[in-house]
Amino acid sequence: MKNTALTHIHEALGAKMVPFAGYNMPVQYEGVNAEHETVRNDVGVFDVSHMGEFLLQGENALALIQKVTSNDASVLEIGRAQYSCLPNADGGIVDDLIVYRMGDNEYMLVVNASNIDKDWNWISAHNDLGVTMKNLSDGYSLLAIQGPKAVEAMQSLSSIDLATIPYYHFKVADFAGIDGIIISATGYTGSGGFEIYCKNEDAEQVWNKVFEAGAAFGIKPIGLAARDTLRLEMGFCLYGNDINDTTSPLEAGLGWITKFTKEFTNSTALKAQKEAGVTKKLVGFELIERGIPRHDYEIVDANGKAIGIVTSGTMAPSLGKGIGMGYVATEHAALDSEIYIQIRNNQVKAKVVKLPFYKK
Numbered sequence: 001m002k003n004t005a006l007t008h009i010h011e012a013l014g015a016k017m018v019p020f021a022g023y024n025m026p027v028q029y030e031g032v033n034a035e036h037e038t039v040r041n042d043v044g045v046f047d048v049s050h051m052g053e054f055l056l057q058g059e060n061a062l063a064l065i066q067k068v069t070s071n072d073a074s075v076l077e078i079g080r081a082q083y084s085c086l087p088n089a090d091g092g093i094v095d096d097l098i099v100y101r102m103g104d105n106e107y108m109l110v111v112n113a114s115n116i117d118k119d120w121n122w123i124s125a126h127n128d129l130g131v132t133m134k135n136l137s138d139g140y141s142l143l144a145i146q147g148p149k150a151v152e153a154m155q156s157l158s159s160i161d162l163a164t165i166p167y168y169h170f171k172v173a174d175f176a177g178i179d180g181i182i183i184s185a186t187g188y189t190g191s192g193g194f195e196i197y198c199k200n201e202d203a204e205q206v207w208n209k210v211f212e213a214g215a216a217f218g219i220k221p222i223g224l225a226a227r228d229t230l231r232l233e234m235g236f237c238l239y240g241n242d243i244n245d246t247t248s249p250l251e252a253g254l255g256w257i258t259k260f261t262k263e264f265t266n267s268t269a270l271k272a273q274k275e276a277g278v279t280k281k282l283v284g285f286e287l288i289e290r291g292i293p294r295h296d297y298e299i300v301d302a303n304g305k306a307i308g309i310v311t312s313g314t315m316a317p318s319l320g321k322g323i324g325m326g327y328v329a330t331e332h333a334a335l336d337s338e339i340y341i342q343i344r345n346n347q348v349k350a351k352v353v354k355l356p357f358y359k360k
Contacts, residue, residue: 004049005141005203013221020224021113023050028223035226036317039191040358043147043214044222048195049203052116052137054109060129061105068126069099070249070267072259076101081168081186084257085249086122087265091273092245093252095119096237098186100170108136108182112239126265141203143196145210146222146230150193153217157209158183162194176209178202188227190234190358229314235284235325235355241295242282242311242325250274251327252282253355280308281333284355287322291341291348298342299326307332310341316357322350323357 002023011017015026026047028035038044056064065073071084078101086094095115100108111119116137127133145154151162160173162183170184175196182197198206211219228238237243237252249258250273260271287293293313301307313324324341332339335354340347 004047005200006047006049006207009204009207010047010221015221015223021050023113025050026221026223028225029221032225032229033317035220035222036229038218038220039147039189039222039226039230040318041148042218043145043149043153043193044220045210046144046146046222046227048144049141050113051142052111052113052119053140053197054111054120054123055134055136056107056109057105057132058130059105061107061131064123064127064129064131065099065107066262066264068123068265070259070264071257072262073099078103079169079171081170081184085254086119087249087270088245089266091248091266091269093243093247093249094122094245096239096243114240139200141198141200143206143210144187144193145196146187146189146193147191149217153214153219154194154210156213176206178205188236189230190356191230229317232312232314232323232325233316233318233356233358235357238312248273248278251278251280277330279330280327281330282311282325282327283333283352284323284325284357285339285350285352286357287341288349288351291343291346292322293324293341293343299328300340300342300347301332302338302340304347307339318358
C-alpha cells in the first residue's frame with residue numbers, strides 16, 4: 001500500500017484511512033455530509049496525490065495525443081486543459097483524463113490512480129512516433145482546493161491574480177512560497193476552485209500554507225467520500241463505475257468529447273455507432289419515493305422487467321433525496337421517464353432527470 005507525501009498529516013488529523021487504488025487514502029474526517037457542505041459553501045482541501053501524471057514531449061507529442069484520445073487536442077493553447085478519454089479497440093474506454101498543454105511540444109496527461117499502469121502501457125504501445133514519455137506520478141502531489149471561497153482564501157499565497165484564471169485554464173507560477181507550481185482552475189466538485197500540482201518534497205509546505213491562508217475562511221480537509229457525493233451531484237462520470245472498458249463514450253453521454261474531425265483509436269466504429277444510434281444510455285435519475293440507490297442495483301420498468309443497472313448512487317447531501325446514474329435501454333432514457341430501482345425486495349419509483357442534479 002502506497003502512502004502520499006501527506007498521509008502522516010491525515011492520520012494525525014484523525015482521518016479514517018482506507019485502501020484506494022493501491023494507496024492509503026483519507027475517506028473522511030468529520031463526516032461525509034459536513035465535508036460535502038464545506039465544499040459547497042466555503043472551501044475544502046482534498047489530497048488527490050494518488051492521481052497519475054505523464055509528460056509527453058517532442059515534435060510528435062500532439063500527434064500521439066490525437067491518435068489515442070477522443071477529443072481534439074489541436075485546439076489547446078499553452079495554458080489550457082481539456083477533458084478527454086482514451087478509447088479502446090473494442091468500443092469501450094481505457095480511461096478518462098485531462099490533457100494539459102504545457103509548452104510548444106509538451107503536454108501533461110492526468111489519469112486516474114487505478115489506471116496509471118494500464119494507461120501508460122496503452123499510450124506507450126501506440127507511441128511509434130518517437131515521443132518522449134515520462135511517468136511523473138510517483139514524484140508529484142496534487143491538492144484539490146475546492147469551493148466558492150477558494151479564490152479569496154488562496155489569493156495571499158500567489159503573486160498572480162487567481163480570479164483571472166478561467167475554468168480549464170492553468171498557470172505555472174509561485175504558490176505558497178514555491179516557484180513553478182501548476183495552478184489549475186479544474187476540479188471534480190462543481191463548486192469552483194483549483195488543483196495544485198507540486199513536487200512531493202514541497203507538498204507539506206503547500207498543505208500547511210494553504211491551511212494558514214484559509215483559516216479565516218473556514219477551510220477544512222475533505223475525504224474521498226465527499227468527493228464522490230460532490231461529483232455525483234454534478235453528474236460527473238467516475239471511471240470503474242459509470243464508464244469502463246465496455247462502455248462507449250457515446251453511451252456515456254460523452255459525445256461532446258468525441259470529435260470525428262480526426263482519426264483516433266476505434267473512431268471508425270464509434271462513428272458508425274453514432275450514426276446507427278446507441279441501444280443504451282447513461283442517465284441521471286432521482287428517487288420519487290424514499291430510498292438510496294447503490295452501485296449495481298437493478299433498474300426495472302413498471303412491470304418489474306430489467307431495463308438497466310445503477311452505476312453510481314447516493315443520498316445527495318445538497319438535495320436531501322436519493323439520486324443516481326445508470327445505463328438504461330434507450331427507450332427508457334427520455335427526460336421524465338418513470339423507472340424503478342430494485343432496492344432489496346422493493347421497487348422504488350424514480351424518474352429520469354437532466355444533469356447536473358445540483359444547480360448553483
